[in-house]
Amino acid sequence: MRLPAPLHVVNEGLAFLLELAALAALAWWGWQSVENIALRLILAVVAPAAAAALWGLFAAPKARIRVPLAGVLAVKALVFGAAVAALHAVGVHAGAVAFGLVAVVNTALATMDRRAAVHR
Known part of the structure; x- marks a missing residue:
C-alpha cells in the first residue's frame, strides 16, 4: 500500500525527528550513566x-x-531499541514506551510505503 503524498511527507519528517531523538536519548544516557566527568563526556559523544x-x-x-x-x-x-533502553535507564519510562511505539509504527509505515513504491 502506497501512502498518500501528504502522509508520506509527514511520515518521512517524523522518521527524521525520531532519528534525532534517538541520538539525543543516547547522549543523555551517556551523560547520566556515570559519575566521572571525563567518562560522561566520552559516553555522551561516543554512544550517539x-x-x-x-x-x-x-x-x-x-x-x-x-x-x-x-x-x-x-x-x-x-x-531505536538502544534509545528506548536509554530513556528507560534515565527514568523516562513513559517516554521510552511512547518513543518505541511511535518508532515501530513509523518504521512499519515507511517500510510498507517503500515496498509498494518498488513493486509498482
Whole structure:
C-alpha cells in the first residue's frame, strides 16, 4: 500500500525527528550513566556517534553499504531499541514506551510505503 503524498511527507519528517531523538536519548544516557566527568563526556559523544555511524552505513536512504531490507530493519531496531533502553535507564519510562511505539509504527509505515513504491 502506497501512502498518500501528504502522509508520506509527514511520515518521512517524523522518521527524521525520531532519528534525532534517538541520538539525543543516547547522549543523555551517556551523560547520566556515570559519575566521572571525563567518562560522561566520552559516553555522551561516543554512544550517539556510534549509532549515527551504524545508521549511515546501513540504514540511511543513501547508505554507504546496501543491505537487504532485513538488515536495514535490524539496524533501525538496534538504534531505536538502544534509545528506548536509554530513556528507560534515565527514568523516562513513559517516554521510552511512547518513543518505541511511535518508532515501530513509523518504521512499519515507511517500510510498507517503500515496498509498494518498488513493486509498482
